[in-house]
Amino acid sequence: MSQLEHRKADARLLILNPDGTPAKDRPVRIDQTSHQFLFGCGAFDTVAMMKTQDETKRAFLRDRMDKWLGLFNYGTLPFYWGRYEPEEGRTAYPETMAAAKWLREKGVQVKGHPLCWHTACAPWLMQYDNREILRRQLERIHRDVTAYKGVISLWDVINEVVIMPVFDKYDNAITRICREKGRIRLVREVFAAAKESDPDAVLLINDFNTSVSYEILLEGLLEAGVPISAIGIQSHQHQGYWGLETLNDVLARFSRFGLPIHFTENTLISGEIMPGHIVDLNDWQVDSWPSTPEGEERQAREISEMYSVLFAHPQVEAITTWDFNDGCWLKAPSGFVRQDNSEKPSYKALQELIHGKWETHETLKTDAEGFVSFRGFKGGYTLSADGRKAHFSLDTSLDTQLKPE
């Protein structure tokens, strides 16, 4: 497991008795309770859960989110402008903030997605001229990043810039300003607005385009000084699993910028594969898209392989699967649970990695001076000794003393 050494750190702990003396030759139990790595998933249902007044629905969603929490420590919440603010000034702040806080209380990091995008944009913006659209776009970023500061600390600042100015499916306010200003100037302005509002936030650019176009765009943006914290890569694989060759090629090409890489929107399905001739996945409209037993086994295998490759890559810091349950985007069988919340093989497969193979649990013994040493996966830990407990974080090499209580 040497390719995972970058995910681990060494700890040397001096364990103290309640009276402050070293606890010599004592058995201690080390249990990892959280991951430094961001294992993420769409968490849109938490917003629905906060909003609904239907108890049955709430209980169903709560059951779903409990399963969600059994896997993940990182959730994506929706900030599509047209849905977040369907009428100018009337936002989904209450339920979105409630959802974000609920997730944070469960130890989950939250990302807002996205602050600027041509799709699902607010139609009412189109009444304004380009100068005013841009002013309102920047104002929106200032407003929302400021409002959620301390709760949401990761943002997909801008989404799908490669096609943004040439997007021609329908007229929209953001394509208009991107066409006029150019990609680089627009990205620079929206990132500047986000950075001003929360200098410590992790700011992502995100794209489904993994071609040389995105590479060249990133190069141009970095040369232009845009403060990109991490490169977001979508990997919706409705048309079939990329496989190792494509995955490694994408990693090789996007790691050369030296920035962290986030897989932001991963999809692997457990049903029939969408035909390869479809260019825009949204063009594939079906009445139903069933999950099949063979498909579920395949999905579990593909998820295990893909997550293993990404977790082993030193620059990857996050993997987010887009849909937690089947039947969401494009009605695809893309979840870890079915529509009735029953767990699919992929749920168990990922659980065995995240909370099995990649988690550290050990029983150790302090030495004659009260020390224990171990090497474990980075994250949060509980140490138990003589029925008492202490908590610590193993983020880098750690040399400290603990007094369990």
Place this chain on the structure above:
Amino acid sequence: MSQLEHRKADARLLILNPDGTPAKDRPVRIDQTSHQFLFGCGAFDTVAMMKTQDETKRAFLRDRMDKWLGLFNYGTLPFYWGRYEPEEGRTAYPETMAAAKWLREKGVQVKGHPLCWHTACAPWLMQYDNREILRRQLERIHRDVTAYKGVISLWDVINEVVIMPVFDKYDNAITRICREKGRIRLVREVFAAAKESDPDAVLLINDFNTSVSYEILLEGLLEAGVPISAIGIQSHQHQGYWGLETLNDVLARFSRFGLPIHFTENTLISGEIMPGHIVDLNDWQVDSWPSTPEGEERQAREISEMYSVLFAHPQVEAITTWDFNDGCWLKAPSGFVRQDNSEKPSYKALQELIHGKWETHETLKTDAEGFVSFRGFKGGYTLSADGRKAHFSLDTSLDTQLKPE
């Protein structure tokens, strides 16, 4: 012909008699002798003509170049590093400079192609480390741009940057440094070297990739302040004529930068079309590629249409057809003349545009104060009156006096 108004200018000329008095009510003849627009073609054979000691070959090439001069006012000469300097320090300067001067004496503008490219690069560069390769690349640009200053005033500074760092057909020195530095930094340095060496030269970037990748690259380069004088677009159409839709799409997408556009390497063939599945045109290796009568008629029609669209576009300032004669690159039937120098229908078709439809020749009469006014295509003119002649340039609106001698 209103879409060609930008190619024309107004002249108001006061014609003087030998004694300086106005030549009133006199017939005058206006003949355009050259174009402001750059109608170009590969002129590699002038280098061969300068180099050969074989009189028969020289006469054959001279005949070819006479036909060439019957169409064009702009020639591309080869500066492929590996051929220009096959051994370090031993360059093709004598024959290349002789060719450039010969062309300039015939009123032809000359472009050097290219100063930096991964293909046809000097193999001896690979003995050096990347730092030294870059130093020598910049030194080469300084040396050659300085040496030809005043003779060659247009340069393809860098060629095919979109694929440059990911080019994987064979190892070469330029891909190495582009991969290490990134596209934008390399382009910035080679342009800076060219600009320092000849601040007045027209400096082009050139690519066969007309996708969104090239657009994004250009945007990044312009944001980074690279002094690109004109955008070079290759249009080798061995796999069939682009047609109006593609041509207009390319023009729309690349004109938004507000820079002049040069079609730098145009090919339309008069034989069978190369199959569409070939990705790198160089992979199509044939023993012979015949020109056919139907193909020659088609080529003539396509050339007429394409040149008409480009001449009508206000930002296009140059069109260069790559091969003057058949059987050059890829052995394609891509010329205006056959291998025996006989003129093809495309030769006559283009002649009828450049030296027919798009050239101004008029017989006028001075008014009672000795003035003639006309509107004509931009370029050089001869005015004849009473057996005497004067020369003038119509580049913008002109209001001057002339004394034919």
